[in-house]
Amino acid sequence: MALSTARLDLTEEERELSALVRQFADEVVAPTSYEADRTKTLSWDVIAQMGEMGLFGLPFPEEYGGQGGDYFALCLAIEALARVDQSIAITLEAAVSLGAMPVFRFGTEEQKHELLPQLLSGEGLAAFGLTEPEAGSDAGATRTTARREGEEWVIDGAKQFITNSGTPLTRFVTVTAVTGERDGRKEISTIMVPSDTPGFTVGPAYDKVGWHASDTHPLSFSGVRVPAGNLLGEQGRGFANFLHILDEGRIAIAALSTGAAEGCLEAAVDYARQRTVFGEPLASRQSVQFTLARMQQRVHVSRLAWQHAARLRDAGQPFKAEAAIAKLTASDAAMDNAREATQIFGGNGFMNEYPVGRHYRDSKILEIGEGTSEVQLLVIARALGVA
Incomplete structure (x- = not known):
C-alpha cells in the first residue's frame, strides 16, 4: 500500500532524506523488528548503519562531525523510522535530543570538540x-x-x-x-x-x-x-537548560508519534484491502472506510503540527507552545491509530508478529515520556494566559 508521501513544503534535499530513511526503514529495520522486540535486543548492526548514514549528526555543524542540517531533518528521519519500529526511532531521538544536544547547546568548546564527534558518528551514545x-x-x-x-x-x-x-x-x-x-x-x-x-x-x-x-x-x-x-x-542553570532541551525533544517525539500513526494506517489499509469477510474485502465496508479516513486525518494534522513547530525552532522563533501542541496532538494520534488498526486486524492484531500489535504496546509511552499529556495541556494553558 502506498499512500501519497508528497510534502509540498519540503526542499529537494529534505525529500531525498525522507525517501532514503524510509527505504532504510522498510528494507533493513522492518525485517528485524519482530525478532528484536521478541528478544528485547537492540540491533547494533542497525545502529551502525544509521551512524554511517549520518543520522546521529543530522542537526549539528560539520565542525563537530555533524551533517550541517537542522532539527527538521532529524525529525524527518525519526518519523520515517517510527513507521516500522519505535524502539529504533526512540534510540535515535534520545541519542540526539537528550544525549548530544545538551553538549552542543551548553557545553564549552573544549567539551564539544572532545565529546561530540563520537556521538554524532553513532560510535558512542x-x-x-x-x-x-x-x-x-x-x-x-x-x-x-x-x-x-x-x-x-x-x-x-x-x-x-x-x-x-x-x-x-x-x-x-x-x-x-x-x-x-x-x-x-x-x-x-x-x-x-x-x-x-x-x-x-x-x-x-x-x-x-x-x-x-x-x-x-x-x-x-x-x-x-x-x-x-x-x-x-x-x-x-541546569533546570532552565533542561526545559529548553525538553521543548525541542517534544517536537521530535511528535514526529515519532506521527510516524507510528502512519505505520498503523499503512498496515490497516493493506490489511483491509486483502482481508475478505463474508465474501467481500473488509475495505468495502463503510464503517472501516470511515475509520481509515479518521486515521489519515490524524496523521495529516500531526505532521502539520510537528513540522510547524520544527520550522519555528529552526528559524529561532519561540516554539514552546507549538511543541506542546504538536506532542499532544501526535501522541493522541499514535495511540488512537494503534487502537483502531488493532481492531481492524481483529485477532491478528493481538499477535506481536503484526506491527499494529507492537504499535499498540509502544504508543502509550508517547503520552507520558518527555512531558505527559497533562503537562502539555498546562504549557498550552499558560500560553493562553489562563494558568
Missing part, C-alpha cells in the same frame, strides 16, 4: 538522567545531589527510566543534581558522569510494556566523583 522516583513531571523535586570538594563533584542519588544509559556504546550520562540553594529554592545543575566511573551503577533493564528493543535502565550514584570540569553549562 549519551543519555540524560532527569527522572527520579519522586521527580517526574515535577522535575524541581530532584533529590540527587552534587557537592563540590576541591576540583571534584561528589554525586549521590538515583535516576529511573533513562534511555540509552546501559548500552555497550554509552559513554556518559548527563544528570541533573541539586548543587546548592538560591533564594530559598533548589539550585539544579547538570553534570556529565562517564559510564565507567566508580560508584555509578546501571541497574538491570526494565521489563517494559513496549519499546522492548530500546535500552532503558535505573541508575544509582553513590559517592560518585567526577572532575569539576564535567559541569555542563553554568552552575545553577
Whole structure:
C-alpha cells in the first residue's frame, strides 16, 4: 500500500532524506523488528548503519562531525523510522535530543570538540538522567545531589527510566543534581558522569510494556566523583537548560508519534484491502472506510503540527507552545491509530508478529515520556494566559 508521501513544503534535499530513511526503514529495520522486540535486543548492526548514514549528526555543524542540517531533518528521519519500529526511532531521538544536544547547546568548546564527534558518528551514545522516583513531571523535586570538594563533584542519588544509559556504546550520562540553594529554592545543575566511573551503577533493564528493543535502565550514584570540569553549562542553570532541551525533544517525539500513526494506517489499509469477510474485502465496508479516513486525518494534522513547530525552532522563533501542541496532538494520534488498526486486524492484531500489535504496546509511552499529556495541556494553558 502506498499512500501519497508528497510534502509540498519540503526542499529537494529534505525529500531525498525522507525517501532514503524510509527505504532504510522498510528494507533493513522492518525485517528485524519482530525478532528484536521478541528478544528485547537492540540491533547494533542497525545502529551502525544509521551512524554511517549520518543520522546521529543530522542537526549539528560539520565542525563537530555533524551533517550541517537542522532539527527538521532529524525529525524527518525519526518519523520515517517510527513507521516500522519505535524502539529504533526512540534510540535515535534520545541519542540526539537528550544525549548530544545538551553538549552542543551548553557545553564549552573544549567539551564539544572532545565529546561530540563520537556521538554524532553513532560510535558512542549519551543519555540524560532527569527522572527520579519522586521527580517526574515535577522535575524541581530532584533529590540527587552534587557537592563540590576541591576540583571534584561528589554525586549521590538515583535516576529511573533513562534511555540509552546501559548500552555497550554509552559513554556518559548527563544528570541533573541539586548543587546548592538560591533564594530559598533548589539550585539544579547538570553534570556529565562517564559510564565507567566508580560508584555509578546501571541497574538491570526494565521489563517494559513496549519499546522492548530500546535500552532503558535505573541508575544509582553513590559517592560518585567526577572532575569539576564535567559541569555542563553554568552552575545553577541546569533546570532552565533542561526545559529548553525538553521543548525541542517534544517536537521530535511528535514526529515519532506521527510516524507510528502512519505505520498503523499503512498496515490497516493493506490489511483491509486483502482481508475478505463474508465474501467481500473488509475495505468495502463503510464503517472501516470511515475509520481509515479518521486515521489519515490524524496523521495529516500531526505532521502539520510537528513540522510547524520544527520550522519555528529552526528559524529561532519561540516554539514552546507549538511543541506542546504538536506532542499532544501526535501522541493522541499514535495511540488512537494503534487502537483502531488493532481492531481492524481483529485477532491478528493481538499477535506481536503484526506491527499494529507492537504499535499498540509502544504508543502509550508517547503520552507520558518527555512531558505527559497533562503537562502539555498546562504549557498550552499558560500560553493562553489562563494558568
